[in-house]
Amino acid sequence: MEHKMTEMIYQFKILIQGSKPPIWRRIQVPASYSFYDFHVAIQDSMGWLDCHLHHFYMKHPKTLGKKYIAIPDDTGWSDLDISASWDTQISSYFSLKNPQAEYVYDFGDNWEHLVTLEKILPSEKDQIYPRCIKGKRACPPEDCGGIWGYVDLLEILSDPNHEEHKSRSEWLGRDFDADEFDPKAVEFEDPKKRYKLFSECAY
Numbered sequence: 001m002e003h004k005m006t007e008m009i010y011q012f013k014i015l016i017q018g019s020k021p022p023i024w025r026r027i028q029v030p031a032s033y034s035f036y037d038f039h040v041a042i043q044d045s046m047g048w049l050d051c052h053l054h055h056f057y058m059k060h061p062k063t064l065g066k067k068y069i070a071i072p073d074d075t076g077w078s079d080l081d082i083s084a085s086w087d088t089q090i091s092s093y094f095s096l097k098n099p100q101a102e103y104v105y106d107f108g109d110n111w112e113h114l115v116t117l118e119k120i121l122p123s124e125k126d127q128i129y130p131r132c133i134k135g136k137r138a139c140p141p142e143d144c145g146g147i148w149g150y151v152d153l154l155e156i157l158s159d160p161n162h163e164e165h166k167s168r169s170e171w172l173g174r175d176f177d178a179d180e181f182d183p184k185a186v187e188f189e190d191p192k193k194r195y196k197l198f199s200e201c202a203y
Contacts, residue, residue: 007031009129010090011119014042014103016140017112018147025135025183031120033130035069035085035093037191039103041130042113044188047139048105056085056115058101061093069093086195096120109146132186138178154178 008031015024025045029038035056043050055070068082094101099117104110123129140150156162157169157176 007123009121009123010094010117011121011133013116013118014046015114015116016046016147017114019137021137023137023139025132026118027130027132028121029090029130030123031091033090034191035083035088035090036071036195038090039085040191040194041188042103042115043105045130045132045135045186046113048111049142050194051142052106052108054103054105055082056101056103058093059098061095061098067093106142106146109143109149111140111146130188132183132188135181135183138176138180141172141176 009028010031010033011026011028013024013026015022023046025042027041027045029041033041039054039056040050042048053071055068057066057068059065060067068080069085069088070082071086072082072084094117096117101115103113103115105113140147141153144150144153153168156164157172159165
């Protein structure tokens with residue numbers, strides 16, 4: 001999705017909390033993005049498959065109270081005041097004075113990401129946004145049990161003599177290098193196309 005040269009760009013760092021060594025990405029997205037658009041950019045840059053629920057949780061810039069931003073019909077929390085992610089602009093919440101949010105993906109595995117706005121920049125001529133400019137370490141496999149399950153998985157994969165080594169390797173179905181990440185290999189999908197597929201995911 002190409003954006004005008006004059007548009008402002010938000011640069012974020014996304015860190016999976018509890019990851020040691022840290023698993024993180026640095027991405028740049030248009031200031032005009034909704035939270036749903038931003039969600040798709042996070043998913044694509046991290047390497048998640050976007051087949052589980054999610055929410056953002058951050059301080060409201062005016063009331064200073066905490067606010068959930070998500071897809072209301074799919075949170076399971078009918079008693080919460082939730083702003084619809086597709087109707088809420090990131091620029092209405094994020095600023096250099098209010099730079100942080102929590103982004104949670106997969107309420108079972110509970111992947112908690114710390115999202116931090118680092119800079120607000122003018123867009124570059126002929127540059128397509130969003131883009132990933134840096135990051136470290138591979139995205140954990142989906143449904144591996146959260147951060148602690150991932151730690152266990154890495155220990156099992158590193159030990160060919162472990163009783164679960166073969167079964168876990170077959171479950172992954174591919175070679176997995178926890179240290180591998182190439183920001184140039186990140187491909188961002190159009191959020192509108194992703195939304196059409198949203199209801200087809202198996203939660």
